[in-house]
Amino acid sequence: MGDLFTEIKAHVASHKPRIVLPEGTDERVLTAAAKLAADGIVKPIVIGEEAEIHALASQWGIEVEGLTIYDPVTYPHFAEMVAAFVERRKGKETTDTAQMRLKDVNYFGTMLVYMEKADGLVSGAAHSTGDTVRPALQIIKTAPGMKRTSGVFVMVKDEQKFVFADCAINIAPNEEELAEIAVATAETAKLFAIEPKVAMLSFSTLGSASSQETKKVAAATKLAQTARPDLLIDGEFQFDAAFVPAVAQKKAPDSPLRGEANVFIFPSLESGNLGYKIAQRLGGYDAIGPILQGLNKPVNDLSRGCNTDDVYKLCLITGMQAIGQTVTG
Ligand SMILES: CC(C)(COP(=O)(O)OP(=O)(O)OC[C@H]1O[C@@H](n2cnc3c(N)ncnc32)[C@H](O)[C@@H]1OP(=O)(O)O)[C@@H](O)C(=O)NCCC(=O)NCCS
Numbered sequence: 001m002g003d004l005f006t007e008i009k010a011h012v013a014s015h016k017p018r019i020v021l022p023e024g025t026d027e028r029v030l031t032a033a034a035k036l037a038a039d040g041i042v043k044p045i046v047i048g049e050e051a052e053i054h055a056l057a058s059q060w061g062i063e064v065e066g067l068t069i070y071d072p073v074t075y076p077h078f079a080e081m082v083a084a085f086v087e088r089r090k091g092k093e094t095t096d097t098a099q100m101r102l103k104d105v106n107y108f109g110t111m112l113v114y115m116e117k118a119d120g121l122v123s124g125a126a127h128s129t130g131d132t133v134r135p136a137l138q139i140i141k142t143a144p145g146m147k148r149t150s151g152v153f154v155m156v157k158d159e160q161k162f163v164f165a166d167c168a169i170n171i172a173p174n175e176e177e178l179a180e181i182a183v184a185t186a187e188t189a190k191l192f193a194i195e196p197k198v199a200m201l202s203f204s205t206l207g208s209a210s211s212q213e214t215k216k217v218a219a220a221t222k223l224a225q226t227a228r229p230d231l232l233i234d235g236e237f238q239f240d241a242a243f244v245p246a247v248a249q250k251k252a253p254d255s256p257l258r259g260e261a262n263v264f265i266f267p268s269l270e271s272g273n274l275g276y277k278i279a280q281r282l283g284g285y286d287a288i289g290p291i292l293q294g295l296n297k298p299v300n301d302l303s304r305g306c307n308t309d310d311v312y313k314l315c316l317i318t319g320m321q322a323i324g325q326t327v328t329g
C-alpha cells in the first residue's frame, strides 16, 4: 500500500490540483488539508469562516498559514455562482432559493468544482452521504453514457487490494443498474492497477437458491457479460465461492473466476455498506472511499467514522481522478 500511495503522490504532486474541503471546521479535515498543503501535493481550498478556522487551528495546533479559505458569506464571486446555479438547475431553483442553498458548504464547494474554480471535492467527514452527494448529483451530474453514480471502496491490507461496490449510493439497484455498477467498478479497479475479476454477490451460487433477489443478480450478471465480453464478470456467487478457490472448486467448478475475485459487486446498498464496514472493522482493511464513479468531475464522500489519514488519502485519489491519471504498479 505504501507503494500505491507513493506513486499516486508523485503523479498528483506534479499537477497540484485544487481540492475543495467544505468541512474546514472539522479537526480531521483541517489537519489533512494543512498536511496536503505542507507536502505540496494538492492545493487545498477549505470552506468556512476565516476567523473561526484560524481560532480552531490554533486551538488544535494546526499550521494553516498559506491555506486557501473561502467563506460563502464573503466570497467575491457569490452572485456569479448564484446565477450559474440557477441556470444549471433551470426551473428547479430561483435566485432566492439559490442564495440560501449556496450558503451550505457542500453546495458551495460543489459549485466551485462546477465553475472550474477547483478540480475536485472531498466531503462527508461531518455530513451524511445524502447531504454530501446530492449537490454533485444535481450540479455535476453523471458522465455521458452513465445512468447512475455509485460508490466504491478500495479495500487495502498490506499488499492485498480489493474493490467493493456499491457501498454508498443506490439503495436497491435493479438488474440494469447492477450491471452498470459492475462494469463501472471494473473500470475503476483498473485505475488502481487491479486487473478486475468481478464477482456478482448473492446468498446463492449459480442457482443453489432461487428467489427474486438471486434471479436479479443472475440477470445482472448476464447483462454485464453481454455489455462487456472483454471483462471477467461472473455470478451469482456467495462470497466464499467468489473468494476461496477450494470452495469455488466445489460450488462453481466451471467458473473462470476460480475463487480469485478481486472486485465484489453487492446486490444492495444494505449488503455493500455492511460488507465494507465489516471488512474494515473486523478484517483490519483500510477502506478508501467511497470513491464516486460515473460523475462528470471528481467529487468524493468520506465516512463520518474517518480519520485524518482517510481524508488525506481520499484527497490524493480525488487529485488523481482530476488529472486523469492511473496507477501502474
Ligand atoms: C444518493 C441519494 C441521497 C439521492 O437521493 P435523493 O436526494 O432523494 O435524490 P433525488 O431522488 O431527489 O434526486 C436528486 C437528483 O439526483 C439524481 N440522482 C439520484 N440518485 C442518483 C444516482 N444514483 N446517480 C445519478 N443521479 C442520481 C436525480 O436524478 C436528481 O437529479 P435532478 O434533481 O437533476 O432531477 C439517495 O439515493 C440516498 O440517500 N442514498 C443512500 C445514501 C446513504 O445513506 N448511503 C450510506 C452511507 S455511505
Ligand SMILES: CC(=O)OP(=O)(O)O
Pocket: 124, 127, 128, 129, 167, 168, 273, 289, 290, 302, 303, 304, 305
Ligand atoms: C460511507 C458511509 O457509510 O458513510 P457514513 O459512515 O458517514 O454513513
